Amino acid sequence: AQTVWGYDSDNGPERWHENYPLAKGDKQSPIEINSKDVKHDSSLSSWHASYDPGAAKTILNNGRTCRVVFDDTFDRSVLRGGPLTGAYRLRQLHLHWGSSDDHGSEHVIDGVKYAAELHMVHWNPKHGNFAGALKQPDGVAVVGIFLKVGNTPKPEMKRILEEIDNIKTKGKEAPFQHFDPSILFPKSRDYWTYHGSFTTPPCEECITWILLREPIEVSADQMAKLRSLSKNPENEPVIPLVDNWRPPQPVKGRIVRASFK
Numbered sequence: 001a002q003t004v005w006g007y008d009s010d011n012g013p014e015r016w017h018e019n020y021p022l023a024k025g026d027k028q029s030p031i032e033i034n035s036k037d038v039k040h041d042s043s044l045s046s047w048h049a050s051y052d053p054g055a056a057k058t059i060l061n062n063g064r065t066c067r068v069v070f071d072d073t074f075d076r077s078v079l080r081g082g083p084l085t086g087a088y089r090l091r092q093l094h095l096h097w098g099s100s101d102d103h104g105s106e107h108v109i110d111g112v113k114y115a116a117e118l119h120m121v122h123w124n125p126k127h128g129n130f131a132g133a134l135k136q137p138d139g140v141a142v143v144g145i146f147l148k149v150g151n152t153p154k155p156e157m158k159r160i161l162e163e164i165d166n167i168k169t170k171g172k173e174a175p176f177q178h179f180d181p182s183i184l185f186p187k188s189r190d191y192w193t194y195h196g197s198f199t200t201p202p203c204e205e206c207i208t209w210i211l212l213r214e215p216i217e218v219s220a221d222q223m224a225k226l227r228s229l230s231k232n233p234e235n236e237p238v239i240p241l242v243d244n245w246r247p248p249q250p251v252k253g254r255i256v257r258a259s260f261k
């Protein structure tokens with residue numbers, strides 16, 4: 001038996017299926033999106049987030065990513081519209097990134113790998129709770145935002161990156177309040193949508209993905225800051241927390257729709 005899942009050669013994405021059989025399913029994520037195969041769907045409406053800054057609670061290094069958690073005990077911060085029916089509750093956001101600026105995102109767009117990918121995870125309260133939602137095809141909605149390194153970094157990312165110093169090692173958590181994650185959205189609301197899975201084990205196929213076409217910009221220093229996180233607990237040998245991304249999975253005939261032409 002291998003150790004708990006991760007992104008290394010002995011516990012990485014190629015071996016997840018040994019303990020998590022869903023990882024070999026027909027609707028896995030991420031995927032490579034090729035614009036030539038995308039279908040523009042004029043019936044797709046625009047998505048809307050109405051988030052309560054007071055719902056933000058803490059920021060955590062869980063040894064696999066940096067995660068901000070929100071109060072999702074009622075419809076306080078919700079996402080609706082686009083491909084979704086009803087209001088989905090914001091539960092947490094986290095990121096995936098590389099060991100250098102030329103890779104790190106999970107979804108790949110026309111061959112382009114971005115430096116990082118930010119996921120805002122929402123669940124459908126009609127299924128009672130998050131655990132119940134994981135078992136449903138319409139249980140979860142994740143908004144994916146690509147991060148690219150540029151010269152006009154988005155100031156709104158600063159808030160998350162400033163907290164990195166307080167959660168350097170696995171298990172560290174810090175208060176993270178009065179934060180409205182919709183400030184991270186790019187100008188354009190254009191998106192791709194398709195049905196897929198969590199990109200981490202158990203890889204349940206319960207996700208309506210909403211991937212924003214316009215990346216947001218971060219600075220090289222901000223990416224370096226993200227890469228200064230460690231996988232290891234405090235007072236153990238330093239293992240940089242980098243390359244926590246799953247490679248693209250087989251599309252298996254799925255249709256990716258675009259809200260734009």
Ligand SMILES: NS(=O)(=O)N=C1NCCCN1
Binds near residue numbers: 119142
């Ligand atoms: N990268 S992902 O698909 O969002 N995976 C997740 N797994 C655990 C719960 C939140 N999200």
Ligand SMILES: [Zn+2]
Binds near residue numbers: 094199
């Ligand atoms: Zn993710």
